[in-house]
Amino acid sequence: MRQLKAQRATTARAANAVPLVVTAKQEAAEGVVTLSLARPDGARLPDWTPGSHIDLILPGGLTRQYSLCGDRWDAHTYRIGVLREQASRGGSAYVHDALRIGDQVRVGGPRNNFPLVPSQDYVFIAGGIGITPLLPMIQQAELLGARWSLLYGGRKRTSMAFRRELAAYGDRVQVVPEEEQGLLDLDAWLGEPRPGVKIYCCGPAPLLAAAERACRDWPPYALRTERFTSAAQDAPARDEPFEVELRRRGVTLTVGPDSSVLHAVRQAGVDVLSSCGQGICGTCETTVLEGQPEHRDSILADHERREGDCMFICVSRSRSDRLVLDL
Incomplete structure (x- = not known):
């Protein structure tokens, strides 16, 4: 796990945004x-x-994260699915209404905070646009000959992408x-x-909470989730200042x-890459050399938090009175 986190941090720091061109835009479902x-030079x-x-960086500096949902063996094309958010802050509305084939955007990444670990038996649960990161996982499970099943819920059939x-x-x-058919019956599934x-x-917060309840008696770490919005947080553990040493500087x-x-x-x-500002994308992951971080992200599992050797410094x-960071 430490190796995985180190790989995530290295990738994030090395992931300079590059220009890509929109080569196709298709309606996948109502509102999606x-x-x-692809690269302009192919x-x-x-x-x-x-x-x-990936981080999709739109004109005006808007940055949004979207799961890659295409063929990972296609070395020349990335595919993402974008839901038109009812309370859009500008990102999804721009993609739906203004972005055209031939337009250029900048892209950072890819990064993986939701890796598929080896197993011979998978259960996938998706809610709405949460289907996107699971599509390549299903393809990988098929390739490896693993057993798998998918429970896919949505508001209505016509709004559920990738059904074909x-x-x-x-x-x-x-x-x-x-x-x-009503809400997903996770216990039965x-x-x-x-x-x-x-x-x-992967899906909206109520689905993730329901999955955590349904899996409370399962073996530790059987359930893995990814959030599109940050989890609710209690007040910080301390409200007084603390020192941060940047060891390399x-x-x-x-x-x-x-x-x-x-x-x-x-x-x-000190220039540190950051994107979401909510502790959900993983861009600003930083190694902790000394001290006890207070984790307020929506990425790390409980055992990773206990290790205390990394943190997402946006949130x-x-x-402790002092942290020492590898910066």
């Missing part, structure tokens, strides 16, 4: 479009693994439109806890109660 992206794109996402692709898998996929099964769930900063570590680091002239803070 897919974009295909050159090879960076490799990625199931669960990866999923139909090829037959009865291993159960599509449950809420207006026809999961059945009794079974060792060795890995459960992957030999600089010590003071972070006040109304500032983030990221803001303080940037104020000191996470310190439980």
Whole structure:
């Protein structure tokens, strides 16, 4: 796990945004479009693994994260699915209304905070646009000959993207439109806890909370989730300032109660990549050399938090008087 986190941090720091061209734009369902992206010169794109996402940087500096949902063996094309958000802050509305084939965007990544770990038995659970990171996982499970099943819920059938692709898998996929069949019955779908099964769930916060309840008696770490919005947080553990030493630069900063570590680091002239500002994308992951971080992200699992050797400095803070970071 430490190796995985180190790989994530290295990737994030090395992921300079590059220009890509929109080569295709298609309606995948009501309120969902897919974009295909490629280099202007047709050159090879960076490799990625199931669960990866990219940063889509739009005109005006808007940055949004979207899961890669295409063929990972296609070295020249990235595909993403974009839901038109009802309360859009500009990103999804721009993609739906203004972005055209031939337009150029900048892309950072890919990064993977939701990796598919080896198993011979997977259960996938998707809610709405949460189907996107699971599509490449299903393809990988098929390639490896693993057992798998998918429970896919959405508001209505016509708003559920990629149903035609999923139909090829037959009865291993159960599509449950809420207006026809109600909410997903996770307890019935999961059945009794079974060792060795890995459960992957992506979708809105209520679905993730329901999955956590349904998996409370399963073996530790059986359930893996990815969030599109940050989880609700309690008040910070401490409201007094703390010191942050940037070991490689030999600089010590003071972070006040109304500032983030990221803001303080940037104020000191240190350029750290960041994207979401909510602790959900993983871009600003930073190695902790000393001290006890207070994790306020929506990425790390409980055992990773206990290790305390990394933090996402856009939201996470310190439980100790001093942190030493590998910056």
